[in-house]
Amino acid sequence: xxxxxxxxxxxxxxxxxxxxxxxxxxxxxxxxxxxxxxxxxxxxxxxxxxxxxxxxxxxxxxxxxxxxxxxxxxxxxxxxxxxxxxxxxxxxxxxxxxxxxxxxxxxxxxxxxxxxxxxxxxxxxxxxxxxxxxxxxxxxxxxxxxxxxxxxxxxxxxxxxxxxxxxxxxxxxxxxxxxxxxxxxxxxxxxxxxxxxxxxxxxxxxxxxxxxxxxxxxxxxxxxxxxxxxxxxxxxxxxxxxxxxxxxxxxxxxxxxxxxxxxxxxxxxxxxxxxxxxxxxxxxxxxxxxxxxxxxxxxxxxxxxxxxxxxxxxxxxxxxxxxxxxxxxxxxxxxxxxxxxxxxxxxxxxxxxxxxxxxxxxxxxxxxxxxxxxxxxxxxxxxxxxxxxxxxxxxxxxxxxxxxxxxxxxxxxxxxxxxxxxxxxxxxxxxxxxxxxxxxxxxxxxxxxxxxxxxxxxxxxxxxxxxxxxxxxxxxxxxxxxxxxxxxxxxxxxxxxxxxxxxxxxxxxxxxxxxxxxxxxxxxxxxxxxxxxxxxxxxxxxxxxxxxxxxxxxxxxxxxxxxxxxxxxxxxxxxxxxxxxxxxxxxxxxxxxxxxxxxxxxxxxxxxxxxxxxxxxxxxxxxxxxxxxxxxxxxxxxxxxxxxxxxxxxxxxxxxxxxxxxxxxxxxxxxxxxxxxxxxxxxxxxxxxxxxxxxxxxxxxxxxx
Numbered sequence: 058x059x060x061x062x063x064x065x066x067x068x069x070x071x072x073x074x075x076x077x078x079x080x081x082x083x084x085x086x087x088x089x090x091x092x093x094x095x096x097x098x099x100x101x102x103x104x105x106x107x108x109x110x111x112x113x114x115x116x117x118x119x120x121x122x123x124x125x126x127x128x129x130x131x132x133x134x135x136x137x138x139x140x141x142x143x144x145x146x147x148x149x150x151x152x153x154x155x156x157x158x159x160x161x162x163x164x165x166x167x168x169x170x171x172x173x174x175x176x177x178x179x180x181x182x183x184x185x186x187x188x189x190x191x192x193x194x195x196x197x198x199x200x201x202x203x204x205x206x207x208x209x210x211x212x213x214x215x216x217x218x219x220x221x222x223x224x225x226x227x228x229x230x231x232x233x234x235x236x237x238x239x240x241x242x243x244x245x246x247x248x249x250x251x252x253x254x255x256x257x258x259x260x261x262x263x264x265x266x267x268x269x270x271x272x273x274x275x276x277x278x279x280x281x282x283x284x285x286x287x288x289x290x291x292x293x294x295x296x297x298x299x300x301x302x303x304x305x306x307x308x309x310x311x312x313x314x315x316x317x318x319x320x321x322x323x324x325x326x327x328x329x330x331x332x333x334x335x336x337x338x339x340x341x342x343x344x345x346x347x348x349x350x351x352x353x354x355x356x357x358x359x360x361x362x363x364x365x366x367x368x369x370x371x372x373x374x375x376x377x378x379x380x381x382x383x384x385x386x387x388x389x390x391x392x393x394x395x396x397x398x399x400x401x402x403x404x405x406x407x408x409x410x411x412x413x414x415x416x417x418x419x420x421x422x423x424x425x426x427x428x429x430x431x432x433x434x435x436x437x438x439x440x441x442x443x444x445x446x447x448x449x450x451x452x453x454x455x456x457x458x459x460x461x462x463x464x465x466x467x468x469x470x471x472x473x474x475x476x477x478x479x480x481x482x483x484x485x486x487x488x489x490x491x492x493x494x495x496x497x498x499x500x501x502x503x504x505x506x507x508x509x510x511x512x513x514x515x516x517x518x519x520x521x522x523x524x525x526x527x528x529x530x531x532x533x534x535x536x537x538x539x540x541x542x543x544x545x546x547x548x549x550x551x552x553x554x555x556x557x558x559x560x561x562x563x564x565x566x567x568x569x570x571x572x573x574x575x576x577x578x579x580x581x582x583x584x585x586x587x588x589x590x591x592x593x594x595x596x597x598x599x600x601x602x603x604x605x606x607x608x609x610x611x612x613x614x615x616x617x618x619x620x621x622x623x624x625x626x627x628x629x630x631x632x633x634x635x636x637x638x639x640x641x642x643x644x645x646x647x648x649x650x651x652x653x654x655x656x657x658x659x660x661x662x663x664x665x666x667x668x669x670x671x672x673x674x675x676x677x678x679x680x681x682x683x684x685x686x687x688x689x690x691x692x693x694x695x696x697x698x699x700x701x702x703x704x705x706x707x708x709x710x711x712x713x714x715x716x717x718x719x720x721x722x723x724x725x726x727x728x729x730x731x732x733x734x735x736x737x738x739x740x741x742x743x744x745x746x747x748x749x750x751x752x753x754x755x756x757x758x759x760x761x762x
Contacts, residue, residue, distance in 0.1 A: 066373060066374045067317075067374065067376060068107065068111070068285060068315065068317060068374050069111075069114075071283070071313075071315055072085070072111070072115070072283060075282075075283075075313070080282065082115065082117075084280075084282055084310055085111075085115050085117035085282050085283070086117060086118050086119075086120070086279070086280055086281050086282045086283075086310075087108045087109075087111050087112050087117060087118070087119045087120070087281065087282070087283060087285070088108065088119060088120040088121070088122050088154075088276070088279065088281050088284070089104060089105055089108045089109065089119065089120070089121055089122070089143070089150070090122045090123070090124050090272070090275075091123060091124070091139050092123070092124045092125065092126075092127070092130075092131065092268075093123050093125055093131045093132065093133075093135035093136045093139060093256075094127065094130040094131050094132075094135060094329060095130075095135055095329035095332060095333055095344070096135065096138050096139075096142075096332070096344040096345070096349075096351040096352070096353055096354075097138070097139055097142045097143075097351065097352045097353075098327045098329070098332065098349075098350045098351050098352065099322050099325075099327060099350045099351075099352070099355065099365070099368075099386070100319060100320060100321070100322070100327040100350075101142075101352065102146065102352055102365045102366075102368070102369055103320050103368075103369045103372065104285075104287070105142075105143060105146055105148060105369075106146070106365075106366055106369035106370065107285060107317070107369070107374060108285060109143075109146075109148035109150075110369075110370075111283075112151075117282075118151035118152070119148075119150055119151055120150060120151060120152045120153075120154050120279055120281070121139075121140070121143060121150035121152070121153050121154070122153075122154040122155065122156065122275060122279065123136055123139070123154070123155045123156065123157075124156045124268065124271065124272060124275070125155050125156055125157050125255070125256065125257065126156050126157070126265050126266050126267065126268060126271045127251075127265065128251060128253040128254060128255040128256065128265065129251065129253055131255075131256055132256055133256045136256070138344070138353060140153075141353075142352040142353060142356075145352070145356060145362055146352070146362045146365060146366065147362050147363075147366065152279075154275070154279060155257060156266070156271045156272075156275050157255065157257045157258050159271070159274065159275055159278055160258060160261075160262055160266070162274075162278065163266050163270065163271060163274055164218065164264075166274065166303070166304050167214070167229060167247055167248060167266075167270070168211065168214065169303075169304070170231065170247075170303055171207060171210045171211055171214060171229075172207060172211070173303070174207055174232065175231060175232050175233075175303060176210070176229055176230065176231050176232055176247060177200075177202060177203055177204075177205050177210050177229070177230060177232055178202065178205060178209075178210045178213040178214055178217070178227050178228070178229055178230075179200050179202045179203075179227065179228050179229075179230050179244075180202050180226065180227050181200060181201070181202065182225070183225070186200070190235075190240070190243050190244075191235070191240075191243065193238075193240060196235065196236040197235035197236065197243045197244075198235060199235055200230070200244065203232065203244070213227060214229055214248075217229070217248070217250055217263065217264050218262070218263060218264050219263065220252065220263035222250055223250070223252075224249070224250045224251055224252060225250065226250065227250060228246050228247075228248060228249050228250070229246070229247045229248040229264075230244040230245065230246055230247060231244060231245050231247055231270075231299075231300070232244060233245070233299060239292055239295050239296075240292075241269070241292055241293060241295070241296050242295060242296060242299070245267070245269060245270075245296060246267050247266060247267055247269075247270040248264045248265065248266055248267065248270070249264065249265065249267065250263060250264055251263070251264070251265050253265075269293055269296050269297070269300070270300060272284075272297070273297040273298075273300050273301055273312065273314070274300065274301075274304065276312035276314075277301060277304065277305070277309070277311070277312055280309065280310045280312075281312045282310060282312065282313065283312070283313055283315065284297075284312050284313065284314045284315070285314075285315055285316070285317060286314060286315075286316050286317075287316060287317065287318070287319045288316050288317065288318050288319060288376075288377075288378060289319075290314070290316055291316045293314075294314045294316070297314045298314075317374050317375065317376065318374075318375045318376055318377050318378045318379060319378050319379075320372050320375075320379060320381050321378065321379070321380050321381065321542075322350060322380075322381055322383055322386065323380055323381065323382045323383045323384075323541040323542065324383045324536040324537065324538045324539075324540070324541055324543070324611075325349075325350040325383065325536070325537055325538060325543075326350065326538070326543060326544050326551060327350050328544065331544060331551060332344070332349065332350070332351065334552075335349070335537075338552075340552065340555055341537070345357045347359075347532070347534050347591075347602050348534055348535075348536075348537040348559050348560065349537070352365070356577075357589075357591065357592065357602065358534060358589065358602050358603075358604050359390070359394075359577075359579055359587060359588065359589030359602055359603075359604030359605075360386075360390050360604065361390065361393050361394070361397075361579075363393050364386075364389040364390040364392070364393040364394075365389075367389045367392070367393065368385065368386050368389040371385060371389060372385065380541065380542055382541070383536065383611075384609050384611070384612050387605045387609060388609075390587070390604060390605050391587070391605055391607070394579060394581065394587045394604065394605075395430055395581075396428075396430050396431065397428075397431070397579070398428065398579045398580055398581045398587055399427045399428055399434065399580055399581070400425075400426065400427060400428055400429070400580075400581045400583050401567065401568055401570060401571060401580045401581070401582060401583065402425075402439065402472065402519045402520060402521055402567070402568045402582070402583055403519075403521065403529070403531075403565055403566065403567040403568070403571075403582040403583075403585065403588075403601075404446040404447060404448055404519070404520065404521045404526075404565060404566050404567075405448065405531055405533075405563055405565040405582075405585060406448055406449045406450065406563070406565075407446035407447070407448070407449065407521075407565070407566055408446070408447060408448070408449040408452065408490060408491075408492075408493060409444060409445075409446065409491065409492045409493070409523065410444070410445045410446070410447045410477075410492075410493045410495060410520070411443065411444055411492055411493070411494050411495070412443050412444075412445070412475075412477065412495055412496065412497050413480065413494050413495070413496055414496045414497060414499075415442075415443040415497055416443070417443055418443075419442070419443065420440055420441065420442045420522070420524065420525075421440070421441045421442075422438040422439065422440055422441070423438065423439055423440075423441050423473050423474055423502075423503075424436050424437075424438060424473070424504065425437055425438070425439045425472075425473045428581075437570055439473065439522075439568050439569075439570065440522045440524070440525040440568075440569065441474050441522055442522045442523070442524045442525070444522070444523045444524065445471070445520040445521065445522055445523060446520060446521045446522075446523055446526060446566050447463070447493070447518050447519070447520050448518070448519070448584075449490075450462075451463055451518050452464065452479070452490070452493055454482055454490070461515045461516035462516045462518060463477070463479050463493070463495070463516070463518060464479050465479040465480065465481070465482070466478070466479060467479055467515070468498075468514045468515075469514055469515065469516040469517065469518055470501075470503070470514050470516070470517045470518070471517075471518055471520050472503075472517050472518065472519050472520065472583065473503050473504075474502065474503060474520070475497040475498060475499075475501045475502055475503075476497065476498045476501040476509070476512065476514055477495040477496065477497045477498075478495055478496050478497075478498075479493065479495055480494045480495055480496055481493075481494040482494065498512075518584075519582075519583045519584050519585075521566045521567065521568055522568075523566075525568070525569045526566035526567070526568070526569075527566065527567050527568070527569055527571060527572050527599060528564060528565075528566055528599070529564070529565050529566070529567050529571070529598075529599035529600065529601055530562060530563075530564060530565075530598065530599065530600045530601070531562070531563050531564070531565045531588070531600075531601045531603065532560060532561075532562050532591065532600070532601065532602050532603065533560070533561040533562070533563060533603045534559065534560055534602060534603050535556060535558060535559045535560070535561075536556055536559065536611065537555065537556055537559050538551070538554045538555060538556055539554050539555075539556045539656065539657075539658070540554040540657065540658040540659055541657075541659050542659055546658075546662075546692075547694070548691060548692060548693070548694065548695075549658075549692065554658065565601075567582075567599065567601075571599065572599070574590045574594070574599065575590060575594075576590050576591070576592050576594060577589055577590060577592075578590045579604070580601075581607075584607070585606075585607070586603055586604070586605060586606040586607050587603075587604040587605050587606075587607075588601040588602060588603055588604060589601065589602050589604050590602075615657065615660075618654070618655045618656070618657055618660055619660065621651045621652075621654060621655060622651075622652075622655060622660060622664050624651070625647075625648045625651045625652065625678065625681075626668075626674075626675075626678055628644060628647065628648055629644075629648065629674045629675075629677055629678045629681075630674050631644055632644045632645065632674075632677065632712065633673065633674070633710065633712065641712075645681070648678075648681055648685075649681060649684070649685035650685075652681060652682055652685040652686050653685050653686070653687070655686065656687065658688065658692070661682060661686050661687075661688050662688070662692070662693060664678075664679075664682060665679050665682045665683070665693060665697065665701070666693075666694075666697055668682075669697060669700050669701045669704060670704075671704065673708055673709060673710040673712075673713050676701070676704060676705045676708055676710075676713045676717075677710070677712060677713045677716060679701050679705075680701070680705060680713065680716040680717055680720055681716070683701075683720050684716070684719075684720055689725070690724060690725075690726055690729065691726065695729075698729065699729075699732065701717075702717055702720075702721060702733055703733075703736070705717035706718070706733065706736045706737075706740065707736070709745075709747075710747075711745070711747050711748050711749040711751075711752045712749075714740070714745075714748075714752055715749065715751055715752045715755055718737070718740075718752070718755045718756065718759060719755060721733060721737075721759075722755070722758070722759055737756065737759055737760070738760070740752075740756055741756040741757070741759075741760050744756070
């Protein structure tokens, strides 16, 4: 490791322990092994940073190996994209390898296992094999072909290789233990028949190795010392070691597989299958759509390699799967762009501003600082004239006291320019403001040193001179999904959470210094956020992508909704203390309105689940969520809904029982409602002593219905 003292993560501790136990540092060798069946995503960025970071820390080689064992899904396009992404992130691999480099050796080793009676050709259908393999709670049974002779297995396996059989007629299985508690050890498949063209080996092979057979042996052939995988491969470790046992030679280094947790990112998906679905079904415009969690999409949106490396280092390595807030990633890009992005002026929702006392035809070129965070960034000239664009939201004809922008009779400063004062507005026939007329203080130019220039005013606005403005297409990107964990709900399709407002295309105006901006050039549009030039831009048409806002609007909204839920929970107890029906209606109405304004699916789900307990206030609040939220019963786990109704109908409070009965009455799920008919009949035939007239009335209505 580097000489300075630092806290080691558990992966580094494993390596250090191996070095202390006698492993030579010269034997350390790592790899990053993507399958070329899609574009790399943010999760891969963490794995890349881990493996290549270890290579840098230990001054050891790191291979880039493509696990290309499935020609049905793998393409050269994905190989090229992966290489580009790794290089862009700033890493260099020592060797470029492919599992397909080892197809002949893997085949030869498979023949060796057959000769040792440790592998056999199985001719069952996939359905028959699934039954024969058993379940996690029941042992498997031997395949009827498990005891084929070595000679017959060798002959069949060679014929499989020669392409004499159709796909699905035969497979090669390792002969291990059909009673193993680890399902992966129940005679796993080593080879299957595929008559598919391979992007590197062409049509040479008709059989292809399974991942578990190819991966560990590829590590062994490359003499990888530590093979780091994500947690879903933990059950595979036993098989990884069993396969190595069959071929290991004492004079060689034996690879060690160890696992670390995935780092899932909120408000997105990182499954290649789901990312591909988004592309194929045109929810996005390709793998590099700036809303995607792919590295190419993030790069196109304006993320820097440094920000992704910093993100990987910030979230670190863990032993448990975790959902990382996308706010952490956005913080990393803001932090980086704040240092390097030039500050420029752009207006995205323009309204015309006329300085009535500024001479017509006059123009000035004013000095503007490029980046106050970078002392070497220097200054530029921006044109100023009588007619400007400002943001429409920066003016209110009648403004509240704490509105620190432009209004009639109030002064504000124009960035790098003069102090102006609102005088009048011009409106169209529909009452929309088309022009704002202002006057300016001629002695108030920023940086001029005059007394007027040092006068303090309550706000500063950005602007663009209309005469010099450059029109630009601006793509306002937002999070692709409205929920933080869109693919975590059994009852919902992740596509149900696609954000319909994740892309808005608008026409804006930018200062003329941006006219020659090139692809991937990055800027801070002052007071608006960070933007980057898109690859679709041409010399005659500027196109910008919004990378990230200056503030995290989602976090602010999330905190507001959480506070709304928490405050409503506090208010729920008042419901039981007031004496009149009118007071209860008012409390319920206020709580219901708060719940209606909560859009977070996960917040509503968690709030309902947390409040299924014996506390009457909690149960009543959960019933309010069912009644007033945008979610309906099918959006929640059925067991939770059943438990909520069961506990509510048996609650000590007539108010809780009444709300539960009303929700049941309006339930669209007929079969679910029928499950509580017995409880309803019991309540009707023998009402609790504290049953209100309203509760008895509702019960009668439901019985008659």
